[in-house]
Amino acid sequence: MDTDTPNTAPIADDGTAALRGDQSDRHKPYNPSRRARTADAKDLIAKVIRTADEAAFRLGLRQRAHRADARPLYEQTIEAIISDVAYRYLTEDHPKVAISVSKTFLANRCRYRPATYGQQVRPIVDLLANPSVGILEVERGERGRPSPFANGGTGLKRTTIAAGPALVDLLDEAGLDASDFGKSGGYQEVIELRDRGEDFWDKSERIDYPDTPETIRYRAEVTAINQWLASADLAFHDPDPWRYPEVDTSDRALRRIFARGRFDQGGRLYGGFWQPLKSEDRLKGLRIDGERVASLDFGQMNPRLLYAKVQSTAPDWDVYRVPRLEGYRETVKAVFNAAIAADKRFERFPKDSRKGLPKSWKVTEVIETIEEAHPAIAHRLFQGEGLGLQFTESNILVRVMLTLKDRGITALPIHDAIVVARSKAEEAKDVMEEVFEVTANMPGIVKVETDG
Known part of the structure; x- marks a missing residue:
């Protein structure tokens, strides 16, 4: 596979980066993927669209109907704006939505921003905020250029929108709640390329790329998984409402x-309401098909994949239990994986990794002990293998997800693990082990965990 990328210039994202700047008011950014989920919510959206059409002609803003090819996006944009504003109104005490109405920003199309955050946004917001319409309330922001500094802000007040009196009346009349509005994966780019960074949480820039047979295949795979999960029977019974006020x-x-x-x-899979949850809360609160769940986690993933990469078989003992450090498995695990990811030797323990290890042990001694226990892969430590192995890991997880989908088993991915209904745990474990063995040419290790 050709992994070079001809065009790696940072490009505009979905708009959230442009709205991180001022944060004096800390309003959440517009989510252009919000949609009406239920028949009652769709009826409300239809009423708003009719109101917008009537107002546009009454105010002289339109003399003829939309072109047939332009109408769907117009309606989708209204649905996204109203759904997000309504959701915030129904879930938050200060339900203002930060949104960019800059003509330059909205005209700058990119693959990462849904079409519902394009040039139609500004005229729609202006129309729905007209005093004679009253669907939205708008507070205009200040003009200015974005900060050139990474992760920095402009210090400028952002434009915000919120539910106007007419929309509040419609929501109250319909008796809607937050569950009537949800997010759709059908309007966003599901294959992201970033310029740097170890993981999703790094402040790296998304960059454009030309599609290839590989990216087209990756997109089709993730889309198939998303379509499967969209119709899955999922619920979360919050074990701690104070910790998770909005799931x-x-x-x-x-x-x-x-x-x-x-x-x-x-290449890891990110997203989904279940990923930010603490592991114990997933096991306590998640329900799949009405069942309590089990977590299935690949064990010793990086070292075993590194053995596979050098065409050697990993030992049949726990690779993290090395001689003289048998009682300090977590320390060995942290140092071992850090050494796999690093591109040069380090002289300090990874954060929070000592785990009771006596102070007489230096990190260099721990590294040497690991290298002595694993001579077949010692030469591949400190070669920056981490993200390459993560690519293999992610391919394994995608294949596991697709195989389980074909078997009618709902699985929720968390990096190198999945969550399934308890009754499906053994079958899912078999699939994970089979996919790993086919990929790595050695048996996989899968740990199953439940909440009691």
């Missing part, structure tokens, strides 16, 4: 994120 179970859209401008680096 949107309609937020199920996944995307694969590749790193360092290459499609053989990274």
Whole structure:
């Protein structure tokens, strides 16, 4: 596979980066993927569209109907704006939505921003905020150029929109709640390429790329998974409402994120309401098909994949239990994986990795002990293998997800693990082990965990 990327210039994203700047008011950015989920919510959207049409002609803003090819996007944009504003009104005490109405920003199309965040946004917002319409309330922001500094802000007040009195009346009349509105994965790019960064949380820039047979295949795979999860029977019974004040179970859209401008680096699946949850809370609160769940986690993933990469078989013992450090498995695991990811030797322990290890042990001694226990892969430590192995790991997880989908088993991915209904745990474990063995040419290790 050709992993070089001809065009790796940072490009505009979905708009959230442009709205991180001022954050004096801390309003959440517009989510252009919000949609009406239920028949009642769709009826409300239809009423708003009719109101917008009537107002446009009454105010002299339109003399003829939309072209047939332009009408769907117009209606989708209204649906996205109203759904997001309504959702915020129904879930937050200060439900203002930060949105960019800059003509320059809206005209700058890119693959990462849904079409519902394009040039139609500004005239639609202006129309719905007209005092004679009253669907939206708008507070205009200040003009200015974005900060050139990474992760910095402009210090400018952003334009915000919120539910106007007419929309509030429609919501109250319909008796809608937050569950009537959800997120759709059908309007976003699911294959992301970033210029640097180890993972999703790094502040790396998304960059454009030309499609290839590989990216087209990756997109089709993630889209198939998203379509399967969109109709899955998922619920979350919050074990701690104070910890999770807002869990949107309609937020199920996944995307694969590749790193360092290459499609053989990274590639993990990110997204879904279940990923930010603490592991114990997933086991306590998640329900799939009405069942409690089990977590299935690949064990010793990076070292075993590194053995596979050098065409050697991993030992049949726990690779993290090395001589003289048998009682400090977590320390060995942290140092071992850091050494696999690093591109040069380090002289300090990874954060929070000592785990009770006596102070007499230096990190260099731990590294040497690991190298002595694993001579077949010692020469591949500190060679920056982490993201390359993560690519292999992500391919395994995607194949596991697609295989389970074909068997009618709902699975929720969390990096190198999945969550399934308890009754499906053994079958899912078999699939994970089979896919790993086919990929790595050695048995896979899968740990199953439940909440009691």
